[in-house]
Amino acid sequence: MSAMELTTSYPPTKFETDNDFKVEAVLVKYKNSALIVNSVLPQVLARIAAGVSICDLCQYGDDLLEALSLSQFKTAERGISMPTCVTVNQYVQYMSPLNDENDYHLKVGDVVKVELGVHIDGYIASAAHTVVVPLNPQQPMSGPAADVICATYYAHEAVLRMLQPGVKASQITSLITEIAAYYRCTPVENTYSSVIKRFVLRAGQDIENGFPEDMLVEDLEKHDFEIQANQAYQINILLTSGNGKTKTSEFKPFVYQRDVNKSHQLKIKAARAAYNVINQKHTVFPFSTRALPNSQIRLGLASLLQHELITSHPVFRSASNKDLVAQFKSTILMSATGILRLTLPQPLSFVHSEYCIPQNTVAHQALSAPNAIQTVKEPANIAQSDIVFGARRVETEDADMELE
Numbered sequence: 001m002s003a004m005e006l007t008t009s010y011p012p013t014k015f016e017t018d019n020d021f022k023v024e025a026v027l028v029k030y031k032n033s034a035l036i037v038n039s040v041l042p043q044v045l046a047r048i049a050a051g052v053s054i055c056d057l058c059q060y061g062d063d064l065l066e067a068l069s070l071s072q073f074k075t076a077e078r079g080i081s082m083p084t085c086v087t088v089n090q091y092v093q094y095m096s097p098l099n100d101e102n103d104y105h106l107k108v109g110d111v112v113k114v115e116l117g118v119h120i121d122g123y124i125a126s127a128a129h130t131v132v133v134p135l136n137p138q139q140p141m142s143g144p145a146a147d148v149i150c151a152t153y154y155a156h157e158a159v160l161r162m163l164q165p166g167v168k169a170s171q172i173t174s175l176i177t178e179i180a181a182y183y184r185c186t187p188v189e190n191t192y193s194s195v196i197k198r199f200v201l202r203a204g205q206d207i208e209n210g211f212p213e214d215m216l217v218e219d220l221e222k223h224d225f226e227i228q229a230n231q232a233y234q235i236n237i238l239l240t241s242g243n244g245k246t247k248t249s250e251f252k253p254f255v256y257q258r259d260v261n262k263s264h265q266l267k268i269k270a271a272r273a274a275y276n277v278i279n280q281k282h283t284v285f286p287f288s289t290r291a292l293p294n295s296q297i298r299l300g301l302a303s304l305l306q307h308e309l310i311t312s313h314p315v316f317r318s319a320s321n322k323d324l325v326a327q328f329k330s331t332i333l334m335s336a337t338g339i340l341r342l343t344l345p346q347p348l349s350f351v352h353s354e355y356c357i358p359q360n361t362v363a364h365q366a367l368s369a370p371n372a373i374q375t376v377k378e379p380a381n382i383a384q385s386d387i388v389f390g391a392r393r394v395e396t397e398d399a400d401m402e403l404e
Contacts, residue, residue: 018198019197021333027333029120029123032072034344036065036118036125037343038343044084045129045131045346048112050107053103054105055102057084057114059392060390066079082117087327089324091249092317096255098254099290108133109133111131112130112131113129114129125342126329127330129328129346132146132351142351142353144322147185147355150351151180152237153326158363168224169227175363178362182357186240186241186243187240188238188244188325190246192209193233193234195231209236209239229334229335231333233331234329239326240326241322242320242322245319246318248317255286255289256287256301257284266309271302274297277293277297330342338374340374340375341376
């Protein structure tokens with residue numbers, strides 16, 4: 001079944017079967033997606049150093065993701081479910097530049113978030129990890145960079161241990177906020193963890209990283225919910241050394257996503273060409289402008305946006321240039337018997353925070369609880385040897401296109 005059929009014929013019984021962890025094929029496809037993520041993410045992280053281009057990092061990650069996904073389940077739809085994003089410092093998510101115009105070369109002290117994902121037949125695995133570009137690998141980094149990385153890492157690990165059927169989403173949000181406060185940090189507004197389903201990146205109620213300032217108690221009670229068993233989750237924690245407020249950055253969006261619920265008869269040839277590429281290669285999943293074959297086709301994105309056939313994932317940033325944002329994200333399956341962590345933790349940067357989590361607190365108890373989380377096996381080295389870091393993709397020749 002292709003992703004485009006989701007809007008026309010997806011009977012509830014089939015949808016239920018397609019998302020049942022007791023079906024072996026479902027587990028196998030989730031695990032194979034995770035195998036690719038767990039192989040590619042450390043390779044991208046290993047390339048992070050002062051002077052390195054984030055364009056090159058994004059292209060390298062996407063090339064690896066695409067090559068490895070296409071080697072799996074060759075009769076099924078498969079590919080990138082989240083393009084490689086390398087987002088630095090005060091910027092929040094979705095930094096995936098197209099070319100030198102918006103490129104950035106990493107500097108010592110930069111806080112670098114790498115996020116990427118894959119799907120096999122619609123079964124999604126994605127992950128994110130944060131590192132700091134060190135001055136001296138033998139000496140720990142300290143200050144706000146260390147504080148926000150420690151806070152986000154511990155909040156992510158605490159959520160994984162607390163996430164159980166019957167636990168309320170508000171309890172998890174409170175835990176994240178508590179840990180952030182110990183490190184003088186704040187949850188980034190409008191960020192969340194979410195349930196995922198086959199072909200669906202956001203499939204239900206979200207677990208917010210922080211409560212809105214103007215939320216009333218009765219609103220919380222109205223929108224609160226209990227965690228359910230037999231669900232797949234993307235646990236996505238984003239904290240900042242600032243006050244949590246964000247604003248739109250100076251960058252135009254780099255990442256877009258098809259809205260399969262909208263249709264329109266397109267007149268502009270470039271828009272039709274872009275629409276065809278998106279439907280054929282990316283279907284319902286986010287894609288970067290870099291993934292479109294040439295500049296002429298990319299011109300069609302404006303028309304697709306105007307007619308709401310695609311939506312954008314803007315690059316937001318903290319209010320102050322001094323703020324730093326960290327992100328840790330993992331994909332888990334929560335069955336009736338426990339949690340299976342599909343995307344594996346990566347080595348942490350050498351950082352030292354002057355703050356800590358006090359004993360005899362909810363956060364300390366959560367982190368001290370026995371870790372019953374199961375993990376998938378470490379991947380073998382399955383990377384394609386012909387993928388070269390720093391090699392820019394050659395665009396296809398622009399076709400002659402009439403604008404109307």
